[in-house]
Amino acid sequence: MNAVAAQPVTREPAKTGGVSAVSWLLIFIPFVVVFLLIGRYLIAGVVLAVTILWAVKDRKSKRLPLAPLAVFSVCGGLLIFFIILPILNLLFTTDPSRVVSTALDPAVQSALAITLSAALIATCISLLFGIPLGYVLAREQFAGKSAVEGIIDMPVVIPHTIAGIALLFIFGRGGILGAPLKTHFNVLLSDSYWGIVLAMLFVGLPFVVNHCRDGFLKVDPRMEYVARSLGASWLQAFFHVTIPLTRRALLSGAIMTWARAISEFGSVAIIAYYPKTINTLLFEWYNFFGYTYTKPLSTLLLLVALAIFISLRAIATFKRAEY
């Protein structure tokens, strides 16, 4: 027996690397900057010295020389800090009791329910239509494919207020599709719940389609051939092999779409100012009462978004199957 072949192949452990020079630089340099800005020069100096000492001492990665490593890490650290600082500030400087009382406000609750449910529906619709398109884009070569891919990406680059107005011309009261919908089915999309879903769908679709396409690209078509040689029909092969193998890509696409839909304001406010989504409500409060008044609601919304984001990311990475 060949000893090597008889052994199960053990995968290389993931390179965690522990705390390294990059970690120190990324984490602490922004603090140095902040201490400098608020005039605590001594503390800034101490933190800087300690950081550099640790960075030099703990430097495990030899891929980059120290100087560019330091410069690049500092750039990266500032960027991360730029994202983290406003979020942390909002979370930690808001009075928790006011967040709770805001959460109990019926107007807030209804806006939140509308936002979350409309975003969920938009996500489901975009999955329903996005998975087939993603599959076709991944498997087939056809004339105009790159044009289709470009079109799919358009909602990302079009300013969303413009998207809202453009949609209104189609689905609005006198729109090309809006008018017949109103006369034949008595459905009005503008200023309605379904108008919100429509706007969210428009801005969220690219994420689902692109994630699906990338996911399907990673499944070898021969995997489907094997399934079919074993007796599965095309549809069975799709649902029993292809979809399970892309579920993480599909899930992350859905997360992105849902998150995008929840945060959408521009097009939603134009198509359907009423019923109010949480963003519309926030915008209204900001206009009428000023920004300090919106702080608890902002914090609440931030907490909701973070909770969704973290839990879904956890699901997506949970039971990390090794394929």
Next chain:
Amino acid sequence: MIKLDGISRVWPEFAIRDVTLEVIEGQYLVIVGPTGAGKTLLLELLLGVHQPDAGRIFVGEREVTGLPPEKRGIGMVYQDYLLFPHLDVARNLAFGLRYQQCDRGHVQRRVIEISELLGIKHLLHRYPYTLSGGEKQRVAIGRALATEPRVLLLDEPLSALDRGTAARLRAEIKSLHTSKKLTILHVTHDLSEARQMDGPIALIKEGRLDALGTADDLLRRPPTVFAATFFGAVNLYKADVAVTAGGRRVVAGPIVAESVLAGDGLHLMIHPDEVALVAEVAAERPHHLRGDVTALTDEGNYVAVQLRVIGLPAPLTAYVSRHLVRTNKLQLGSVVAADVSRAIHVLKE
């Protein structure tokens, strides 16, 4: 059992053209050819994941042209196993059974049976990523056999395995072939693998069937220059046809051969192991070529002697025993006669 009748399929970048091939029940056909010759595509046409533009495919008595893969009863095993990574070994083996209305007990029995047959019973609850290459290929073969296909297609099944594992698995595939009375089409680019399978060999060149025959046929009597070169022919010379009083002759320099083949582009091939070297030439005799030794290479079990023969465009190589080299004191520059009378084979371009 399997009949391909004039199968053609044109892709933008490649084409399979007019392949006609018949494999009788229980036969082990090995398909060889250089990389990119279309061997895998030919298997996939047979499997049904691609449809031919022209031609008909039969499995048994049934025409399957146009039928989807799941209706053909053909098993497929790829070089890179393609196990379903989201399923453990047992569920990989049982995958095909879920589409054959059979009860759970039967599925379980079948999985146990197949896993015992392939020696993978201890792996049933492992996931593919934890298996070695040889284990994965056993599972892939077991998965294909579980549904009891009558035909098994193997696409380079041993190429990704180390030599020892490949040899063991090759022996097992051969014994499965006999015990299960399978008809197997086995694609490989490895010539020794092809020869060890003891079946007929089909040679594919640029999407066409170039040659078909037993290993012996293709090695000793290759029909084409491509086949001869692919199977490692050493002495190949372009030949002309000369019509003489005694009939038609094929001539390459001093070598003259009779042949039923006609037309342009004929070649002569001299089997190096059928060349008899004679140290002294008593008299000029037919098929005796005079030459001087230009190289002597010890190949281990034999010595390759390279001769420069007047009139031949390329040197002539003969494989001789070490004993012969010693007794005849062969060395560089020795003048010898080579008797090629039993070594000549005529073939086409």
